[in-house]
Amino acid sequence: MRLTGKTAIITGGASGFGAGIVRRFLQDGARVMIADLNGSAASDLAREMGDHAMAQTVDVSDGLSVNDMCRTAVEEWGHVDILINNAGVTHLPTPLDEVSEEDFDRVFNVNMKSVYLTARALVPHMKERASGAILNIASTAGVSPRPNLNWYNASKGWMITATKTMAVELAPKGIRVNALNPVAGETPLLKSFMGEDTPEIRAKFLSTIPLGRFSTPQDMGNAALFLCSDEASMITGVAMEVDGGRCI
Numbered sequence: 001m002r003l004t005g006k007t008a009i010i011t012g013g014a015s016g017f018g019a020g021i022v023r024r025f026l027q028d029g030a031r032v033m034i035a036d037l038n039g040s041a042a043s044d045l046a047r048e049m050g051d052h053a054m055a056q057t058v059d060v061s062d063g064l065s066v067n068d069m070c071r072t073a074v075e076e077w078g079h080v081d082i083l084i085n086n087a088g089v090t091h092l093p094t095p096l097d098e099v100s101e102e103d104f105d106r107v108f109n110v111n112m113k114s115v116y117l118t119a120r121a122l123v124p125h126m127k128e129r130a131s132g133a134i135l136n137i138a139s140t141a142g143v144s145p146r147p148n149l150n151w152y153n154a155s156k157g158w159m160i161t162a163t164k165t166m167a168v169e170l171a172p173k174g175i176r177v178n179a180l181n182p183v184a185g186e187t188p189l190l191k192s193f194m195g196e197d198t199p200e201i202r203a204k205f206l207s208t209i210p211l212g213r214f215s216t217p218q219d220m221g222n223a224a225l226f227l228c229s230d231e232a233s234m235i236t237g238v239a240m241e242v243d244g245g246r247c248i
Contacts, residue, residue, distance in 0.1 A: 020217020
């Protein structure tokens, strides 16, 4: 029960890696806001998880929606200890000069602008309390990029740099900021990364991962639990790979 008494907002929390983090945090005693664009899925998961879970519909690319999410959490709990910036999107594997402006803007707004918006909304609260942990879910794509996912790769590289500079600036305020870099996993984004989901393409993808399997929501939940717990009180500015050795 390493998070007993802690409160956490988890964006993109209704499915995939986000749901894995939600489940592990609740298992270890946290109160959790499952914040997701898919409000009905967030509500379904909250009902399944019990009294310590609450659902919130949010568009992380919209400042007013993010402000409402953070205000609701503070009003409900009195304070927010942990923020997980997990919501993310990608574009389909496409040559970099053929990605549409609409797709680029969507990747930029959901993967990058959202980190600014949540920080703007919640960091002042954490500064007042001189305490807080922020975890950004980046990707191995930001460390070891693959062709035809150029703008997604770039957004995750930005997220890693944002994590490090946030950590340096916020450390004197008592706020830790870290990131996780998962390899692709069994999430709704997997098919988008691969272009199509066939046994042959899966085998080719898995051949690049030394441990021979995808990241799972449970893997992400375990790693997030550690970095956001008091056991990691001396760790900030880290972008930790959860990738089965892919980036070696």
